[in-house]
Amino acid sequence: QQQVRQSPQSLTVWEGETAILNCSYEDSTFDYFPWYWQFPRESPALLIAIRPVSNKKEDGRFTIFFNKREKKLSLHITDSQPGDSATYFCAASAETGNYKYVFGAGTRLKVIA
Amino acid sequence: EAAVTQSPRNKVAVTGGKVTLSCNQTNNHNNMYWYRQDTGHGLRLIHYSYGAGSTEKGDIPDGYKASRPSQENFSLILELATPSQTSVYFCASGDGGGADEQYFGPGTRLTVL
Numbered sequence: 001q002q003q004v005r006q007s008p009q010s011l012t013v014w015e016g017e018t019a020i021l022n023c024s025y026e027d028s029t030f031d032y033f034p035w036y037w038q039f040p041r042e043s044p045a046l047l048i049a050i051r052p053v054s055n056k057k058e059d060g061r062f063t064i065f066f067n068k069r070e071k072k073l074s075l076h077i078t079d080s081q082p083g084d085s086a087t088y089f090c091a092a093s094a095e096t097g098n099y100k101y102v103f104g105a106g107t108r109l110k111v112i113a
Numbered sequence: 114e115a116a117v118t119q120s121p122r123n124k125v126a127v128t129g130g131k132v133t134l135s136c137n138q139t140n141n142h143n144n145m146y147w148y149r150q151d152t153g154h155g156l157r158l159i160h161y162s163y164g165a166g167s168t169e170k171g172d173i174p175d176g177y178k179a180s181r182p183s184q185e186n187f188s189l190i191l192e193l194a195t196p197s198q199t200s201v202y203f204c205a206s207g208d209g210g211g212a213d214e215q216y217f218g219p220g221t222r223l224t225v226l
Contacts, residue, residue: 006155034214043203043217044156089155099213100171101146103155 003027004092006104014112019077021107023090026071030092032099035064035075037086038106044089048075080111116140117218119204125224132191134221136204142216144209145187147171147179149200150220156203162187163209194225 007022023033034049050057050064050073057064061080066073077084090104117138126132138145143164148156158171160179168179176198178190191198201222205215 043219045217046214049214093213099209100158100161101156101215102172103148103157105153105155 003102004090004104006088006090006107008107009105010108010110012110012112013080015080015082017080019080019084019109019111021075021077021088021090021109022072023074023104024070024072025092027092027094027102028071029094030102031095032093033064033066033073034091034093034101035062036089036091036103038089039086047088077109080109082111082113085109085111117204117206117216119202119218119221121221122219123222125226126191126194127226128195130194130225132194132198132223132225134189134191134202134204134223136187136189136218137185138187138204138206138216138218139185140206140216141184142206142208143184144207144213144215145181146205146207146215147177147187147189148203148205149173149198150203151200159189159202194223196225199223199225 013019035047036044037047038044048059055066061078063076087106087108089106091101093099146161147159162181180188204218207213207215
């Protein structure tokens with residue numbers, strides 16, 4: 001079963017636009033939500049993360065919005081740049097699961113100049 | 114000076130053969146993880162370890178074994194490789210705990226013919 005779902009599967013935006021990547025989860029015990037990005041032919045790397053004590057986490061052009069009641073979160077990338085083109089993975093972990101990550105299937109973002 | 118290295122980087126195996134994938138980390142992290150990455154599935158956890166001598170089953174352990182002989186090394190073993198195990202395998206290390214950033218190796222592309 002897929003506990004973490006991401007949408008859309010792929011997304012294309014123009015340079016300068018805001019890209020919105022969505023993530024939802026089922027397990028209410030999840031208490032840590034990192035986003036990893038992966039460039040072609042490279043390995044995943046941590047981009048930004050949030051805990052449910054906050055409903056927003058910002059790091060430069062990247063912002064996570066978190067809705068605990070609806071079990072949804074989204075990653076907003078403002079002023080998108082061609083260098084942001086990558087696959088973005090939403091993940092979740094919980095103390096009850098020994099903090100193992102459960103990854104979503106990813107959203108492939110393409111930013112056109 | 115890469116902190117997580119994997120070998121081999123590419124491997125072609127025959128069905129029924131034994132395959133060993135190796136991972137070494139210099140982060141001095143307690144936790145190490147093996148994932149496989151397939152299109153449409155994101156990253157799925159196969160086995161993980163909390164320290165030397167320990168191995169735990171992840172979400173998709175069938176057909177795989179793991180070995181953690183030391184803090185630095187974590188191996189993934191396919192005793193009888195099958196074509197369905199053709200994938201890209203990533204090793205990662207992390208401190209453990211609630212905000213455990215995982216650091217990924219470069220990946221091993223395995224093809225089972």
